[in-house]
Amino acid sequence: MTPLLTLEDIHRVYASRGGMWRRPDMVRAVAGVSLSLAPGETLGIVGESGSGKSTLGRVALGFEPPDRGRVQFAGAPMPAPRTPAWRALRRRAQMIYQDPLGALDRRLPVLDQVAEPLVIHGPAAEAAERARAMLAQVGLSPEQALRYPHELSGGQRQRVVIARALMTKPDLLVCDEPVSALDVSIQAQVVNLLADLQAARNLAMVFISHDLRVVRQVSQRVAIMYLGQIVEDGPAAELMADPQHPYARALVSAAPVPGAGATRRAQRIVLKGEPPNPAARPSGCAFHPRCPLVMERCRSDAPVLAAITPGRRAACHLLGGGGAGRDMSHGAPAGRKAA
Ligand SMILES: Nc1ncnc2c1ncn2[C@@H]1O[C@H](COP(=O)(O)OP(=O)(O)OP(=O)(O)O)[C@@H](O)[C@H]1O
Numbered sequence: 522m523t524p525l526l527t528l529e530d531i532h533r534v535y536a537s538r539g540g541m542w543r544r545p546d547m548v549r550a551v552a553g554v555s556l557s558l559a560p561g562e563t564l565g566i567v568g569e570s571g572s573g574k575s576t577l578g579r580v581a582l583g584f585e586p587p588d589r590g591r592v593q594f595a596g597a598p599m600p601a602p603r604t605p606a607w608r609a610l611r612r613r614a615q616m617i618y619q620d621p622l623g624a625l626d627r628r629l630p631v632l633d634q635v636a637e638p639l640v641i642h643g644p645a646a647e648a649a650e651r652a653r654a655m656l657a658q659v660g661l662s663p664e665q666a667l668r669y670p671h672e673l674s675g676g677q678r679q680r681v682v683i684a685r686a687l688m689t690k691p692d693l694l695v696c697d698e699p700v701s702a703l704d705v706s707i708q709a710q711v712v713n714l715l716a717d718l719q720a721a722r723n724l725a726m727v728f729i730s731h732d733l734r735v736v737r738q739v740s741q742r743v744a745i746m747y748l749g750q751i752v753e754d755g756p757a758a759e760l761m762a763d764p765q766h767p768y769a770r771a772l773v774s775a776a777p778v779p780g781a782g783a784t785r786r787a788q789r790i791v792l793k794g795e796p797p798n799p800a801a802r803p804s805g806c807a808f809h810p811r812c813p814l815v816m817e818r819c820r821s822d823a824p825v826l827a828a829i830t831p832g833r834r835a836a837c838h839l840l841g842g843g844g845a846g847r848d849m850s851h852g853a854p855a856g857r858k859a860a
Pocket residue numbers: 535536537548549550568569570571572573574575576577731799800
């Protein structure tokens with residue numbers, strides 16, 4: 522089956538502001554990511570703040586081109602941003618952001634905003650009818666559909682944004698921290714809604730979050746990012762039950778499993794050292810300054826992302842990710858092509 526989305530060796534570098542006396546730092550936000558997504562599949566992308574998740578999401582949808590590497594959507598190269606071809610494709614691939622209020626127009630009732638993607642292409646009355654039905658599907662009443670964004674709660678607004686994204690019947694939804702601005706009590710409802718819609722519509726979904734617990738609820742597959750690279754990926758249930766990369770182990774140990782008691786919490790791995798800074802990427806394996814299992818080789822030799830078992834990959838010398846890894850602090854990528 523042709524993958525819906527393929528990312529091949531994606532790199533994205535930004536120049537941070539240098540100030541008057543300082544040259545700008547080069548921030549390697551994404552440093553060699555390869556992955557693919559099948560139609561209807563859900564992929565969770567997890568990592569700490571600054572690990573490059575949002576950048577990867579923007580590049581995947583063609584909002585910005587990669588500095589190196591290739592993005593393919595439904596077997597064809599991603600068109601250049603904001604060209605007519607890109608706008609046409611965007612109907613099939615939608616994005617949902619963290620802040621629903623910022624994504625909505627404060628001056629328009631939400632029904633009009635949800636109908637908007639269809640109004641350009643057909644009769645207004647029909648668009649309004651479909652928007653009403655879509656809002657009902659995401660759990661909003663006909664009365665709520667007539668309100669303005671500021672007259673709704675955060676969770677209701679995010680439901681509106683989801684409804685609007687679905688109006689063009691997309692094949693892919695990229696959700697970037699879609700619930701992290703919401704009350705914890707509301708988060709599960711919105712995540713469940715996304716999971717239900719995904720299953721009912723056979724939508725492919727990339728679900729970006731720093732919170733492994735949230736990702737676990739919706740993802741069939743999970744990719745764990747550290748400083749712009751995938752350090753481990755694989756089927757969600759398997760990876761969560763038995764993470765292999767030392768960073769993945771630490772993340773999983775910090776995300777309590779519902780029902781697990783004190784024993785589970787007692788095994789928590791606390792990472793030492795500085796949080797990752799993409800403008801000062803460590804040599805060798807980027808995780809080595811914080812790795813509890815660091816070896817001499819990790820300081821100079823970057824591991825490659827390699828298969829550890831069928832369907833699972835990890836980038837760690839301890840897991841056989843040795844090979845010809847290059848030092849990633851200055852030069853070119855060491856990542857392999859998409860599995
Ligand atoms: N437009 C930009 N210009 C300069 N630097 C950028 C830009 N966008 C992102 N960065 C930098 O790239 C790195 C990765 O950022 P990104 O937002 O992709 O990470 P993230 O994992 O999504 O983090 P968060 O969870 O905090 O959103 C960060 O150091 C960030 O400051």
